[in-house]
Amino acid sequence: MRWMGIVVMVVMVWWECCQASHVCHGGEEPIPRHRLASKTGYFSAEKDTRHWKQFKEEVVGCTASQVWLLNRHGTRYPTQNDMGRMTAVLPGLSQKIVANHQQGRGCLKEKELEQLQDWFPPYGPHDKEQLQETGYDELAALGEYWRSLFPHLFDGHFDSAKFKVDFTVKNRTGQSAYHFLRGMFGEDEVGNIELPQPYSPNFILRFYKACPRWLREVYKNNETTYKERQLFVLTEDFQNVAHLVSARLGFMHPLTPDDLEAVYDECRYESAWWADRSSAWCAPFTHHDFEVMEYHADLKYYYEDSYGHPLNTKTACRTLSDIYLHFRSTVSTSEARPQGIFYFAHDKTIMKVLASLGMFRPREHLRHDNFQSMRARVWRTSYVSPFSANLGLVLYRCSEGEHLEHKVGIFFQGHPTPLPELCVGVACRWEELQPWFAEKHATCDLSKLCMLHDEL
Missing domain, CATH: 3.40.50.1240 (Phosphoglycerate mutase-like)
Known part of the structure; x- marks a missing residue:
């Protein structure tokens, strides 16, 4: 049983360090709607008029x-894969976040907790990809x-x-x-x-789907196409975001990369859909966090669809x-x-x-x-x-x-x-x-x- 005590002590030290590091960013940072990677809404996207x-x-x-x-x-609306991943993770996660704050952990404000209290995905199977x-x-x-x-x-x-x-x-x-x-x-x-x-x-509008070589050498090639993205998850930049976002949501352990991405994706979708309201799922991210998550997304598309191959x-x-x-x-x-x-x-x-x-x-x-x-x-x-x-x-x-x-x-x-x-x-x-x-x-x-x- 001694090892369990050590684990508890480590977790408590990590939590205290996070609290001491002021993980609750001051003030309300507006959502950078122009920097939400491929889920950026067109009205918010940057345009070069020079x-x-x-x-x-x-x-x-x-x-x-x-x-x-x-x-x-x-x-x-989300694709079938995104929808399945988010609906499997987020309803349960929202309840845990509310419980964390009721126990005195986390940084969300009351209005954000109200959004998450009875949160249910604002889409269903009939909406997928529409x-x-x-x-x-x-x-x-x-x-x-x-x-x-x-x-x-x-x-x-x-x-x-x-x-x-x-x-x-x-x-x-x-x-x-x-x-x-x-x-x-x-x-x-x-x-x-x-x-x-x-x-x-x-062959003009969806040529890549009709290209077996591209499908095998690029799209389904985990060893090369997604290598840089997988390595980025292990870097200090990404790990810091995972730890800090998790702490702001009241968790005493970092979210998994998949759970973190589900939170980020819901934030992005809701921000693109509703320009006049702030999504509670965006609240734990600072501007710097959004920048890191954008780069995480960019590493996928750069090699899958652009100059990377x-x-x-x-x-x-x-x-x-x-x-x-x-x-x-x-x-x-x-x-x-x-x-x-x-x-x-x-x-x-x-x-x-x-x-x-x-x-x-x-x-x-x-x-x-x-x-x-x-x-x-x-x-x-x-x-x-x-x-x-x-x-x-x-x-x-x-x-x-x-x-x-x-x-x-x-x-x-x-x-x-x-x-x-x-x-x-x-x-x-x-x-x-x-x-x-x-x-x-x-x-x-x-x-x-x-x-x-x-x-x-």
Whole structure:
């Protein structure tokens, strides 16, 4: 029995140390809604508006003739896996947290404890992966926004000869397409739009799902893809968060990484859904804690969907070919058909296409041991893939006297964004981009790329 006494003593010492270290952060820190990784709501996400002045100067005398737009679906309910994990953990955990505070442990305030007293998941099996109401509003606002940017292209009437719409087999992307068109063309018009039937495999919008090589070498490769994330859990940065968050919830032992992630995920979902209220599940995290948890999430997506593995960028070649073929046709015929190409897909699609274009490339790979030096990184999921993230390429026809040329504006989250690895300035000359896109198109062979090469 002596060892039990030692364990109790160690736990009591740990608890006293935590209390002495002032784990209860002073004041009420607002939830950093712009830093919730891939669960960041679009209205809260950071937007870079710095390049508008230069862009407008570079497209003087130009008229937009074609818009190619790739959207991530809007804010949604949890996936089946997330929902199962959170519903298995959080109801019981909420009761323990309340009991901890009744026994004099923990840092939550009365209003937060009231939220947790009879907490029950605000979703059920029928909600899984569906668009949440905030997602409706995000996509409708995006449709209105793009119409305001190019009113001569989107004049309030939907013509199937002028606009191409496509989305994946997941309900949330079809729902996103509907609400985007509702915002762009209005309530009366959207009811008359016949949306296409989604199909699978879709090599433009969900190419990775149809790539056995990517599934095996990246997505299901625990040894390499998720190594840095697993190592980060063992670092002092992450362990400090686990201990301090647990202490603020009144526990005399640290939560497991899975339980901590369940608390963090519920915080993120509720923050994305309800901008006007604070989730009690966010209360134990400081701003620094949120930053650590964001990096924990980033280490997953960086290797699974972005610069962390070279196969990620290669699998997006059919999407790049689609841009090239639409723009090439418009340039050669001087007639844009269609005028708008609207695609609705997923964060994996967005991140792979961004990396294919060399956008937001960090100065070094994200690793488990460089969190501190990467705190000002340009690649973070909160920025590159919040809910409703969108990438638009706009083809402009520019004339000065008898001289005619074409330029391409790259819009990320609706704002002009440079492509420093591919062109000079903010508005790229098509003559600069065309050879690069043509090469990607000519060498795109997903059958060959995605073939599994087993050792014989």
